[in-house]
Amino acid sequence: EAQVTQNPRYLITVTGKKLTVTCxxxxxxxxxxxxxxxxxxxxxxxxxxxNVEVTDKGDVPEGYKVSRKEKRNFPLILESPxxxxxxxxxxxxxxxxxxxxxxxxxxxxxx
Amino acid sequence: xxxVTQMEGPVTLSEEAFLTINCTYTATGYPSLFWxxxxxxxxxxxxxxxxxxDDKGSNKGFEATYRKETTSFHLExxxxxxxxxxxxxxxxxxxxxxxxxxxGTGTRLxxxx
Numbered sequence: 001e002a003q004v005t006q007n008p009r010y011l012i013t014v015t016g017k018k019l020t021v022t023c024x025x026x027x028x029x030x031x032x033x034x035x036x037x038x039x040x041x042x043x044x045x046x047x048x049x050x051n052v053e054v055t056d057k058g059d060v061p062e063g064y065k066v067s068r069k070e071k072r073n074f075p076l077i078l079e080s081p082x083x084x085x086x087x088x089x090x091x092x093x094x095x096x097x098x099x100x101x102x103x104x105x106x107x108x109x110x111x
Numbered sequence: 112x113x114x115v116t117q118m119e120g121p122v123t124l125s126e127e128a129f130l131t132i133n134c135t136y137t138a139t140g141y142p143s144l145f146w147x148x149x150x151x152x153x154x155x156x157x158x159x160x161x162x163x164x165d166d167k168g169s170n171k172g173f174e175a176t177y178r179k180e181t182t183s184f185h186l187e188x189x190x191x192x193x194x195x196x197x198x199x200x201x202x203x204x205x206x207x208x209x210x211x212x213x214x215g216t217g218t219r220l221x222x223x224x
Contacts, residue, residue, distance in 0.1 A: 004154070033211070033212075035214075040216060041216060042200065042214045042215055042216035042217050043155075043200065043214040043217075044214075045211050045212070048211060058211060059211075090154055090155070092154075092155075098143045098145050098160060098202070098204040098212055099145075099157055099160065100147075100155070100157065100212060102154030102155045102156070103154050104152075104153055104154045105153075105154055
């Protein structure tokens with residue numbers, strides 16, 4: 001089954017404690033992206049990757065890092081989380097820019 | 112830059128009512144337009160798309176027509192069901208081939224029996 005898998009789905013952490021949200025896709029897609037969803041703001045892109053070893057900033061990259069060492073994986077790293085990073089995060093992949101396949105989301109709370 | 116404006120929700124309708132969710136956009140060139148749907152507790156799913164002016168995208172009884180003259184891509188359905196309750200997002204991708212997807216803020220739709 002074609003899917004994008006994110007982990008963890010739910011996480012509560014404290015300010016400053018590094019965390020990684022993993023994302024894996026099994027569709028051999030070159031393009032992958034991370035979004036955050038906040039009430040009243042819709043989805044905003046954090047980072048995206050056009051291919052292995054190629055990553056670029058989206059609209060709200062501050063406080064986040066990504067890596068793309070292999071095609072299937074695109075982890076999102078929060079080196080020092082802060083409360084304003086409390087959000088619902090989505091990983092997505094696609095063959096073409098517009099037709100995204102989304103993961104089920106990771107709800108992160110930073111205390 | 113590119114932007115998408117959707118009608119604000121929430122929208123509440125009775126079953127079998129006619130649905131319209133308005134979406135207008137600002138973009139240079141000839142973007143592609145999309146509607147995504149997010150059911151409770153799930154990620155977004157592509158509902159329909161249109162890649163050029165006057166194209167009509169359709170899926171699951173939903174339709175939207177790419178209107179370049181009014182820069183609009185309104186979502187319509189003739190008879191909604193309770194199972195259509197979800198958040199709907201309008202989105203566009205730029206015409207350069209390497210631009211990100213820009214989303215609207217989403218419209219929450221609730222259908223009551």
